[in-house]
Amino acid sequence: MKTKQTIYSLLLFFVLLLCFGCNGKATSNKKENDQNPNVIIIYVDDMGYGDLSSFGNPTVYTPHLDKMAAEGMKLSQFYVAAPVCSPSRAALLTGAYPKRVGLEKGVLFPQSVTGLNPEEQTIAEVLKGKKYSTACIGKWHLGHQEKFLPHNQGFDEFFGIPFSNDMSKKEQEYMGRNDYKWQLPLLSQSDTLELDPDQTTLTKRLTERAMTFIKKNSEKPFFLYLAHPMPHIPIYASPKFQNTSVRGPYGDTIEEIDWSVGQILETLKTTGIDENTFVIFTSDNGPWKVFKTEGGSAGPLRGAKGTTWEGGQRVPCIVRWPGKVPAGYVQRQVITNMDLLPTVANLCGAQLPKRKIDGRDVSKALLGADRKLESSPFLYYASNGKLEGIRDGKYKLLVLDEGTFLFDLESDISEEYNLFEKHSEKVNALREKMKKLDSIITLERRTVGSL
Amino acid sequence: MKTKQTIYSLLLFFVLLLCFGCNGKATSNKKENDQNPNVIIIYVDDMGYGDLSSFGNPTVYTPHLDKMAAEGMKLSQFYVAAPVCSPSRAALLTGAYPKRVGLEKGVLFPQSVTGLNPEEQTIAEVLKGKKYSTACIGKWHLGHQEKFLPHNQGFDEFFGIPFSNDMSKKEQEYMGRNDYKWQLPLLSQSDTLELDPDQTTLTKRLTERAMTFIKKNSEKPFFLYLAHPMPHIPIYASPKFQNTSVRGPYGDTIEEIDWSVGQILETLKTTGIDENTFVIFTSDNGPWKVFKTEGGSAGPLRGAKGTTWEGGQRVPCIVRWPGKVPAGYVQRQVITNMDLLPTVANLCGAQLPKRKIDGRDVSKALLGADRKLESSPFLYYASNGKLEGIRDGKYKLLVLDEGTFLFDLESDISEEYNLFEKHSEKVNALREKMKKLDSIITLERRTVGSL
Numbered sequence: 001m002k003t004k005q006t007i008y009s010l011l012l013f014f015v016l017l018l019c020f021g022c023n024g025k026a027t028s029n030k031k032e033n034d035q036n037p038n039v040i041i042i043y044v045d046d047m048g049y050g051d052l053s054s055f056g057n058p059t060v061y062t063p064h065l066d067k068m069a070a071e072g073m074k075l076s077q078f079y080v081a082a083p084v085c086s087p088s089r090a091a092l093l094t095g096a097y098p099k100r101v102g103l104e105k106g107v108l109f110p111q112s113v114t115g116l117n118p119e120e121q122t123i124a125e126v127l128k129g130k131k132y133s134t135a136c137i138g139k140w141h142l143g144h145q146e147k148f149l150p151h152n153q154g155f156d157e158f159f160g161i162p163f164s165n166d167m168s169k170k171e172q173e174y175m176g177r178n179d180y181k182w183q184l185p186l187l188s189q190s191d192t193l194e195l196d197p198d199q200t201t202l203t204k205r206l207t208e209r210a211m212t213f214i215k216k217n218s219e220k221p222f223f224l225y226l227a228h229p230m231p232h233i234p235i236y237a238s239p240k241f242q243n244t245s246v247r248g249p250y251g252d253t254i255e256e257i258d259w260s261v262g263q264i265l266e267t268l269k270t271t272g273i274d275e276n277t278f279v280i281f282t283s284d285n286g287p288w289k290v291f292k293t294e295g296g297s298a299g300p301l302r303g304a305k306g307t308t309w310e311g312g313q314r315v316p317c318i319v320r321w322p323g324k325v326p327a328g329y330v331q332r333q334v335i336t337n338m339d340l341l342p343t344v345a346n347l348c349g350a351q352l353p354k355r356k357i358d359g360r361d362v363s364k365a366l367l368g369a370d371r372k373l374e375s376s377p378f379l380y381y382a383s384n385g386k387l388e389g390i391r392d393g394k395y396k397l398l399v400l401d402e403g404t405f406l407f408d409l410e411s412d413i414s415e416e417y418n419l420f421e422k423h424s425e426k427v428n429a430l431r432e433k434m435k436k437l438d439s440i441i442t443l444e445r446r447t448v449g450s451l
Numbered sequence: 452m453k454t455k456q457t458i459y460s461l462l463l464f465f466v467l468l469l470c471f472g473c474n475g476k477a478t479s480n481k482k483e484n485d486q487n488p489n490v491i492i493i494y495v496d497d498m499g500y501g502d503l504s505s506f507g508n509p510t511v512y513t514p515h516l517d518k519m520a521a522e523g524m525k526l527s528q529f530y531v532a533a534p535v536c537s538p539s540r541a542a543l544l545t546g547a548y549p550k551r552v553g554l555e556k557g558v559l560f561p562q563s564v565t566g567l568n569p570e571e572q573t574i575a576e577v578l579k580g581k582k583y584s585t586a587c588i589g590k591w592h593l594g595h596q597e598k599f600l601p602h603n604q605g606f607d608e609f610f611g612i613p614f615s616n617d618m619s620k621k622e623q624e625y626m627g628r629n630d631y632k633w634q635l636p637l638l639s640q641s642d643t644l645e646l647d648p649d650q651t652t653l654t655k656r657l658t659e660r661a662m663t664f665i666k667k668n669s670e671k672p673f674f675l676y677l678a679h680p681m682p683h684i685p686i687y688a689s690p691k692f693q694n695t696s697v698r699g700p701y702g703d704t705i706e707e708i709d710w711s712v713g714q715i716l717e718t719l720k721t722t723g724i725d726e727n728t729f730v731i732f733t734s735d736n737g738p739w740k741v742f743k744t745e746g747g748s749a750g751p752l753r754g755a756k757g758t759t760w761e762g763g764q765r766v767p768c769i770v771r772w773p774g775k776v777p778a779g780y781v782q783r784q785v786i787t788n789m790d791l792l793p794t795v796a797n798l799c800g801a802q803l804p805k806r807k808i809d810g811r812d813v814s815k816a817l818l819g820a821d822r823k824l825e826s827s828p829f830l831y832y833a834s835n836g837k838l839e840g841i842r843d844g845k846y847k848l849l850v851l852d853e854g855t856f857l858f859d860l861e862s863d864i865s866e867e868y869n870l871f872e873k874h875s876e877k878v879n880a881l882r883e884k885m886k887k888l889d890s891i892i893t894l895e896r897r898t899v900g901s902l
Contacts, residue, residue, distance in 0.1 A: 049507075050751045050864075053781045056500075056507020057751070058527035058765075059861045061783070070521050070779055076509035246783065246845065248862035293862040300501045300508070300750045314509075328521055330504045332512070332697065394697065410510045411699035411744040413501075 036130060036221035037321070038277040039344050040214075040264065041123075043092065043225065044257055045085065045139060045164075045232035047316065048287030050299020051254055055316045057297060059247045060254050064262030065318060068281065072320030073329045073366065077409075079336040079391075080285055081358075083305055083312035084383040085164060086141050088284040088337065089227075093122040093142070093153070095341030095359035097379065099441050102448030104385035108143060110167050110182035115143015116153065117449035121353035123341050124154030124223055130350045133217045136160065137210050138227030148449055149190050155225070159188050159209050161197075165229040165236075170196050174234065199236040202229055203253075207260040211267045218271035221348070226264070227284075228257055233291050250294055265320075275322045278347060280340065283315040302415040308380040308388045308398060310415055324367055333365050333373040334391065356444060379437060390434035397430035406430070487581060487672035488772070489728040490795050491665075491715065492574075494543065494676065495708055496536065496590060496615075496683035498767065499738030501750020502705055506767045508748060510698045511705050515713030516769060519732065523771030524780045524817060528860075530787040530842075531736055532809075534756055534763035535834040536615060537592050539735040539788065540678075544573040544593070544604070546792030546810035548830065550892050553899030555836035559592060561618050561633035566594015567604065568900035572804035574792050575605030575674055581801045584668045587611065588661050589678030599900055600641050606676070610639050610660050612648075616680040616687075621647050625685065650687040653680055654704075658711040662718045669722035672799070677715070678735075679708055684742050701745055716771075726773045729798060731791065734766040753866040759831040759839040759849060761866055775818055784816050784824045785842065807895060830888060841885035848881035857881070 049055060053062045054069040081091035086107040087098030093116070098104040101120050108115065116122075124134040135157035136150040143149070144162030151158055161184055166172065168184035186197040210226045230236060230253050237252035241259070245251025261281060268274040287296030289304035289311075303309020317335075319325050338359035345352050346361045364371040380389035380398065389398040394410040406419040406427050420427060500506060504513045505520040532542035537558040538549030545567070549555040552571050559566065567573075575585040586608035587601040594600070595613030602609055612635055617623065619635035637648040661677045681687060681704050688703035692710070696702025712732060719725040738747030740755035740762075754760020768786075770776055789810035796803050797812045815822040831840035831849065840849040845861040857870040857878050871878060 053525075053527070054505070058864055059783055061781070063779075063781075066779065066781065074504075076504070246861040248859075250862070292868050293859070297751055297864055300748055328514075328517065330512070330514075330517065332510055408699075408744070410697040411701070413509055413748055417743050 036132070036348055038217075038222050038224075038273060039123075039127065039132075039348065040224045040226065040277060040279045041092070041340065042261060042264065042279070042281045043089070043138075043227045044281075044283045045227070045229055046285060046288045046296065046305055047231055047254065047257075047283035048289075048296035048298045048304070049301050049311060049314055049316055050297035051231075051287065052316050054318070056299050057247075059245075060251050061245065062254065062258040064258045064265065065281065068261060068265065068279070068320050069318045069328075071322065071327050072279075072318055073325045073327075073331050075317035075319065075331050075333075075335055077332055077334045078282060078315060078317035079313050079334065079378055080283070080315055081313075081336060081338050082381060082383070083285050083307055085232075085284055087381075087385075089141055090116055092284075092337045092340060093124070093225075094120050095123075095338050095353070095357035096120075096355075097338065097358050097381070097441055099381060099385065099438075099445055100356070100358060102446055103142075104381055106383060106385070108141060108163060110144065110163060112143070113145060113451045115145055115148025115449045117447060118147060118152050119355075119449075120153075120446070121355065122153045122155075123344055124150070124225070126154075126341060126345050126350045126353060127221075127223045127348060128154050130221065130348055132348070133213075133220060133222040134225075135210075135213045135222070136225045136227065137213065138206050138225075139164070139229040139232075140227070143449060145451060146190050147451070149187075151189050157189075157213065160206065160227065161186060161202075161229055165199060165202075165232055166234055168196055171234050199229075199234070200238050200242075202236065203256045203260055204238045207263050210264060214264070214267045214273075215271055218273050223344075228260065230257060231296060233288055233294055235294060248293055250296060254296075278319070278321040278324070278344070280317070280319050282317040282337065286312045286315065300414050306383050308382055308400075310396075310409070313380065319366055321367075326368070331365055333362070334375065334378060335362050335365065335373070336378060355446070358441075377433060377437060379434060379441075387434065387438045390430050390437070392430060392433060395426060395430060397427060397434065399431070487583070487799055489665075489668075489673050489675075489724060490574075490578065490583075490799065491675045491677065491728060491730045492543070492791065493712060493715065493730070493732045494540070494589075494678045495732075495734045496678070496680055497736060497739045497747065497756055498682055498705065498708075498734035499740075499747035499749045499755070500752050500762060500765055500767055501748035502682075502738065503767050505769070507750050508698075510696075511702050512696065513705065513709040515709045515716065516732065519712060519716065519730070519771050520769045520779075522773065522778050523730075523769055524776045524782050526768035526770065526782050526784075526786055528783055528785045529733060529766060529768035530764050530785070530829055531734070531766055532764075532787060532789050533832060533834070534736045534758055536683075536735055538832075538836075540591075540593055541567055543735075543788045543791060544575070544676075545571050546574075546789050546804070546808035547571075547806075548789065548809050548832070548892055550832060550836065550889075550896055551807070551809065553897055554593075555832055557834060557836070559594060559614060561595070561614060563594070564596065564902045566596055566599025566900045568898060569598055569603050570806075570900075571604075571897070572806065573604045573606075574795055575601070575676070577605075577792060577796050577801045577804060578672075578674045578799060579605050581672065581799055583799070584664075584671060584673040585676075586661075586664045586673070587676045587678065588664065589657050589676075590615065590680040591678070594900060596902055597641050598902070600638075602640050608640075608664065611657065611678065612636065612680055613638060616650060616653075616683055617685055619647055622685050650680075650685070651689050651693070653687065654707045654711055655689045658714050661715060665715070665718050665724075666722055669724050674795075679711065681708060682747060684739055684745055686745060699744055701747060705747075729770070729772040729775070729795070731768070731770050733768040733788065737763045737766060751865050757834050759833055759851075761847075761860070764831065770817055772818075777819070782816055784813075785826065785829060786813050786816065786824070787829060806897070809892075828884060828888060830885060830892075838885065838889045841881050841888070843881060843884060846877060846881060848878060848885060850882070
C-alpha cells in the first residue's frame, strides 16, 4: 500500500509539475490582462526607411531593433498619412486622414492657436473606454495650448515637449535665424518644468520615464505612446553615445534610440508582461535630407520628408507580440498609420470612435503571416495639404508640378520608370478615383480645434 | 543493496542520456570533419545589394535567406573586386585582384581563347591539398576551352554552363542581335550534354545536383561552389515560381534562388552536417539596371553593374556556420571576395597558394562579433580594367571622366555629397596611395591563360 501511495504521490507531483511548471507562463494570474493586452507605440521623428540595419542600412548599428524584427514582424510597405509631423501624428492618433480632422496644412508652431480638436477621439481615449492607463511621453505636436494637450486627449500622463525640438530661439539661431523668440519647454501635463532642456539628455530621460510608467502599470492594462523627438534636426545623443557611431552624429542618435527600444523591451521582460504586450515601432515621416548627412536615409526609396515620393511617407515599421505576431516574418501588404487605431481597438476589445475614420483593422495581417488583406486605396497629400497622388494595388499615380507619374511600386521600388505614357487608361482611372475619394473627405472634413 | 544498485543504475542511465542524448550532435562520430569543415560558396549572378528582404527590399520574399541571415551574419560592406562577371569570379577563386591574374579586362565570350591561367591556384586547389571533394555547379565564366575548365582548376566535378546565360544565338536574337552564332552549352566536365538548355529548369537542376553532391560527400570534407547563372538577364524561373512574385519576373527568379538556398541548408540538416559547414551566400556584382525592372536593385547604393559606384561592387553577403558565426550579427567591416580564399584556407587548415594574393584572412571578423579588422585599402577597377578609385577607411576617392569624387561612405551611404573641394589634401593622399598600390600590382601582373 505504501509503495502504491508513493507512486500516486509521484504521479500527482509530475502532473502538477506539468500543469504549473512548464505552462506557468500560459496560466499566469494575469487572466484579465490576456484579454486586454498592453499597447506600446514608439513613434520616432524623421527616421527614414533606410536608417535601420534590418531595413538595409550598412553602417548604423541597431541590434535591438534588428532583434525586435527577428522576434516580430517587419512591415515593408507601411505608410504614414502625411510627409510632415503634425498631420502624421493626427493620423496616427485618430485613425483618420489629417484632412478629415482639419490638420492637413503643414505643422503647428509655437505661435499656433489651433490643435487637434478635443472632440476627436484618439487611441488613448478609445483605450480609456477599457480602463487602460495611458501615457504620452515625448513629442506631442498636436497643439500646445492647454485645451489641446495630451491630458485633454485621453492621456493620463504627459511628459515631453509640445512641438518640434528645433522650435526654440537657441536652435533656430544655430540654424541661422535671428528673429525667433520662442523657447522649447519641457512639460509635465501642462506645467513647464524647464525651458530649453538639455537635449543630449532627452532620449535617456524619456526612456526612463517610459520604463517607470511600464513598471507602475505592469499589473493592469496600459497604453504607452513613446514619441522620441529625435532624430529630427537638431540631433542629439547623450555623452555615452556621442562619437560612437561610424555613421556620425546622426548614427549616434539612432543608436541611442535603438538602446531605448532595448530598454523598453527589457522592462517588459523583467516585469513579466512581455507576452501580453503589443509593441509597434515606427517613424512619423521620411528623413530630412536637406540636412545631408545630418539627416537620414530613405534606403532604396525616392524622395524624403516633405515630399509625396515614397521616401517621404513610407517608413520603417516593426511590430512585436511574442506568440501572437509571427517571428521573423516580412509583411509586404500596404498598411498605414491610420490602421493602428482600429487594429488596436480590435486587439483590446475597445469601441471604435463614433466619428468616421479612414483606417482599417489589419490585425489579421499582423497576427497571421498568410492572411491576405483586401487592397485599399491610399491618398498622398502634400505637406501643404494639397492632394498629389494615390496608391491603388501596385500602382501609384503622382500628380506634381514637375509632371505626372505612374509607377508600379512592386517591381519598381525606387519610382524610376514612369509608366504614364504606356498606361493612359490606368492614369485616367486613378485620377478619377483619387479625386472622388478626396472629394468625399473634403465634404466630410471636420473643424480643427481652436481657442 | 538492491535499492542502492537501482539508484546507481538510474544515475548511470541519466548520465548516459546526458552524454549521448542531449549532446548527441556535439559529440557525433564525425570527429575528423570538425577540423575540416565543409565549405559552400553560393555565388549568384547580378543580384543587387537591395534585392533581399534582409537587405531592405520591400517586395521580394526571401524567407530562407532572411533566416540564414538571422541564424548567421550579414556583411553590410562586402565588395567584389570587379563590377562584371569574369574578373569578379577570378578574384573570388584566386584571392587576388583580377589584374594580378591578368583577367581584368571585361568578360570572356564564346569566341575567347583565353581563361584563368591553370598555374593560378583556386580555392578548390587549396582545399584539394586537404583532400576535400570539390564541385563547381553552375556558371564558370573563367574560360570555356578545355584547359581552363573547372576540372583543370581543382574541381572534381563540373556541371553547368561555361559562360553567361545570354551568350547564345537564341537569347541574343531576343535581345535584338542577329549576328550572334554561338549556342549556350550545358556541360558535365567538358562534355556537352545539351545545347541551349531550357533555362527555366536551371536553378532547380543545379540545386538538385548540389544536393546530390552534398549527400554523396556528407561523411568527408567537401567544397561546393554553387554559381547560379541567374538573376543575370535573361531571367528565368521554373513553372512553380513563374508569376508568383509581386516583384514580377525578376522577383520570381530571386524567390527561386531563395528556395534553392533553403534546399541546400535543409540538406545540411538532414545529412547531419549543418554544424560542420561554413556557408557563404553572395553575388558576383551589382544589378544590371539598364534592363530596368528586369534588373535588380542596389538598394541605397549609387550605380549598378559595370560601374565603380558602390552599387556596382558592393553586394549582399550572408555567412552561416551554427555555433561558430554569431547569429543575427551585422558585420560592418570592409571585407572583399578576395578575402574568402585565405579565410577558408585558415578555417580548413589548408596551405595558402605560393603565388602572391591580395585577400586577407578575415576569419576573426566572421567568427567573433566584436573582433576588429585592421583597415586595408580597396582598389576599384572599371569593367575595362582601368583603375578608377580607392576606398581607405571610410573614404572613397573615385576618378571618373565625369569628375573626381571624395565620399565618406560611412555617413554618406549613397555617395551623394562630394567632399572633393573640402578635403583636397585627403584627395591627393588617396590619389597617390591608389596609384602606388596599382603600380605594384601592374609590376607583379601575371599572364592570363591562353591556348
